[in-house]
Amino acid sequence: QSPFFPNGEKKKTLVILGSGWGSIPLLKNLDTTLYNVVIVSPRNYFLFTPLLPSLPTGTVEFRSIIEPVRSITRRLPGEVIYLEAEATGIDPTKNEITIKQSTTVHSGHSGQDTGSSKSTVPDYTGIEEITTTLNYDYLVVGVGAQPSTFGIPGVAEHSTFMKEISDAATVRTKIHDVIEAANLLPKDDPERKRLLQIVVCGGGPTGVETAGEIQDYIDQDLKKWLPDVQQQLRVSLIEALPNVLNSFNAKLVNYTKRVFNETNINLLTNTTIKKVEDKVVICNQKKPDGTTQTVEIPYGILIWATGNATRSFTKDLMSKIEEQKNARRGLLIDEYLKVDGTDNIYALGDCTFTKYPPTAQVAFQEGQYLAQLFQKKHELESIKYQIANPTDKTNIERLAKKLDRLEANLPKFQYEYKGSLAYIGSEKAVADLAMGTWSNISTGGGLTFLLWRSAYIYMCLSVKNQVLVVLDWMKVYLFGRDCSKE
Numbered sequence: 095q096s097p098f099f100p101n102g103e104k105k106k107t108l109v110i111l112g113s114g115w116g117s118i119p120l121l122k123n124l125d126t127t128l129y130n131v132v133i134v135s136p137r138n139y140f141l142f143t144p145l146l147p148s149l150p151t152g153t154v155e156f157r158s159i160i161e162p163v164r165s166i167t168r169r170l171p172g173e174v175i176y177l178e179a180e181a182t183g184i185d186p187t188k189n190e191i192t193i194k195q196s197t198t199v200h201s202g203h204s205g206q207d208t209g210s211s212k213s214t215v216p217d218y219t220g221i222e223e224i225t226t227t228l229n230y231d232y233l234v235v236g237v238g239a240q241p242s243t244f245g246i247p248g249v250a251e252h253s254t255f256m257k258e259i260s261d262a263a264t265v266r267t268k269i270h271d272v273i274e275a276a277n278l279l280p281k282d283d284p285e286r287k288r289l290l291q292i293v294v295c296g297g298g299p300t301g302v303e304t305a306g307e308i309q310d311y312i313d314q315d316l317k318k319w320l321p322d323v324q325q326q327l328r329v330s331l332i333e334a335l336p337n338v339l340n341s342f343n344a345k346l347v348n349y350t351k352r353v354f355n356e357t358n359i360n361l362l363t364n365t366t367i368k369k370v371e372d373k374v375v376i377c378n379q380k381k382p383d384g385t386t387q388t389v390e391i392p393y394g395i396l397i398w399a400t401g402n403a404t405r406s407f408t409k410d411l412m413s414k415i416e417e418q419k420n421a422r423r424g425l426l427i428d429e430y431l432k433v434d435g436t437d438n439i440y441a442l443g444d445c446t447f448t449k450y451p452p453t454a455q456v457a458f459q460e461g462q463y464l465a466q467l468f469q470k471k472h473e474l475e476s477i478k479y480q481i482a483n484p485t486d487k488t489n490i491e492r493l494a495k496k497l498d499r500l501e502a503n504l505p506k507f508q509y510e511y512k513g514s515l516a517y518i519g520s521e522k523a524v525a526d527l528a529m530g531t532w533s534n535i536s537t538g539g540g541l542t543f544l545l546w547r548s549a550y551i552y553m554c555l556s557v558k559n560q561v562l563v564v565l566d567w568m569k570v571y572l573f574g575r576d577c578s579k580e
């Protein structure tokens with residue numbers, strides 16, 4: 095692909111970081127013939143996160159919810175270079191980023207918070223760690239966020255996050271390990287009881303959906319294979335606030351509580367985990383009289399789902415821009431998604447701090463918007479080039495007017511909230527639906543579960559994923575979940 099347009103104008107290099115909910119919709123909607131596009135991400139696939147909690151129990155298989163980056167790029171109109179690497183540093187004054195080869199996808203990437211200081215290149219390949227630099231004309235930062243630990247001692251060492259495929263696979267292995275180990279012990283053995291405690295920390299949608307999915311496995315499948323173990327296996331959901339699913343309508347919060355009660359999920363609200371040891375979590379629990387007590391809860395598996403923290407690359411960028419010095423929870427951006435204090439760096443999704451929630455819905459719409467914005471920016475650049483390099487036929491006055499008009503009418507990002515859905519287990523879901531600007535509907539139950547399934551199928555980014563997810567659901571319906579180890 096030529097680096098020049100037919101009129102001699104040089105194509106600008108657009109570097110996109112990340113292959114998630116922000117960057118991939120940007121790429122899919124971008125006219126890639128207009129830029130030299132380079133996408134950098136340690137994860138060589140797009141992950142459909144809404145169905146990640148279904149993975150540990152095998153309700154869906156991991157290949158069904160991922161879409162390789164290269165299968166996306168090869169269908170685009172212009173050439174796109176994909177580099178399997180993570181951005182580790184940036185010099186905004188030189189328009190340069192440093193990237194490091196990364197073949198392992200983990201929740202933290204270069205972040206230290208998750209305790210992953212290991213090299214990202216596995217030993218067996220014999221590959222030396224490769225670090226290089228890349229220059230950009232425009233940079234889009236879509237690196238997402240990493241799981242938060244709030245610096246609580248022991249979290250990174252002893253718990254598993256629910257962020258990446260590798261996390262879900264670890265939980266899956268652990269579930270089978272604790273079940274089989276407990277099965278070797280007598281029924282009243284305290285160690286058996288400990289092993290069969292699955293603790294989920296965080297009553298946001300990730301924690302609630304994960305707890306619900308595991309309880310489904312216990313009630314619908316394990317019951318048939320190992321009824322003695324099933325009776326003792328207990329899922330506890332620990333939440334610091336008085337309620338779970340705090341972003342949902344109060345009616346749905348109460349409905350979720352009722353469903354958890356019926357399905358035997360042990361819901362512990364007003365309970366904050368303060369310390370994690372290898373077999374026990376130590377919590378502060380607020381009692382109804384307002385006093386606080388310390389409780390110790392033994393666990394066999396601890397799943398940590400307490401929301402987002404800023405990645406180290408994002409922090410590095412923030413530290414180099416004066417206008418970002420007061421930013422704490424992500425990059426500050428304007429209504430064109432341009433990073434405050436820069437001319438050519440844009441950011442979207444969970445690595446930003448805006449008035450919008452850190453959701454796939456927001457990141458997706460931002461990605462679509464940026465694709466449109468970069469189309470318009472190319473039009474602007476092209477007019478500027480024609481003005482700077484006129485031919486005999488160039489009408490400079492007309493072009494200058496067009497430039498002013500385009501610049502004045504550059505569209506701003508506008509978020510359209512479409513509603514929230516969450517699966518709560520036992521084939522029930524809750525939904526807060528926005529019906530245009532005139533009405534909201536809050537609903538929960540079995541029919542909402544069908545709506546949840548239909549919506550997620552609709553949201554899958556490829557037909558292949560849609561077909562595979564439906565087949566997985568049919569397989570579970572007909573034959574139950576697969577209880578063999580990976």
Ligand code: FAD
Nearest residue numbers: 112113114115116143144181237238443444452453454455
């Ligand atoms: P991500 O999708 O996380 O993508 C970030 C990308 O950047 C990844 O490809 C990553 O590998 C890459 N990356 C990381 N570090 C670097 C680096 N240094 N250099 C280059 N690349 C890097 N939201 C909803 O709206 N609805 C839901 O139902 C929903 N369900 C969810 C379920 C789970 C289990 C989780 C964890 C989240 C869920 N979310 C949901 C939230 C949603 O997934 C996020 O808001 C969304 O992924 C944010 O998109 P993003 O592009 O900013 O980040």
Ligand code: NAD
Nearest residue numbers: 296297298299300301332333334366367400401452515516
């Ligand atoms: P969250 O931030 O929504 O919830 C985390 C919860 O953990 C909070 O309720 C917090 O009070 C609790 N918590 C924090 N520290 C704790 C501690 N030490 N002990 C006990 N509880 C503690 O996080 P999430 O669920 O991972 O969601 C992250 C984002 O992704 C949100 O914007 C969410 O809306 C979105 N998401 C949406 C869906 C969906 O729509 N179905 C699913 C998953 C995630």
